[in-house]
Amino acid sequence: MGKGNQAPFWQDYVKALVMMFIEPALGILYLYMLYRVLTLPAWGQVVVGLGVWVALGYGGYWLHQKTKKGLEKA
Secondary structure, eight states: OOGGGOOOHHHHHHHHHIIIIIHHHHHHHHHHHHHHHHTSOHHHHHHHHHHHHHHHHHHHHHHHHHHHHHHHHO
16 A cells, blocks of 8 residues: 555554454354354254355345446446
8 A cells, every 4th residue: 555545543543443352252252153053953053054054145146146236337
């Protein structure tokens, strides 16, 4: 990034705060959720897995549609 494009100090400060406090908390929350899923019975793990699979598939489809619209405009 050139000298003229440098972000203001407060933006870097906010990014540093997010990295120091929010990201570790999200990591701990993710590990806790993983622990809770892995301690479910087998049918519960299958249901959660299918839910995640559908959510990722829908998100990918939505992103693809959004990208396709953007490419058609150009």
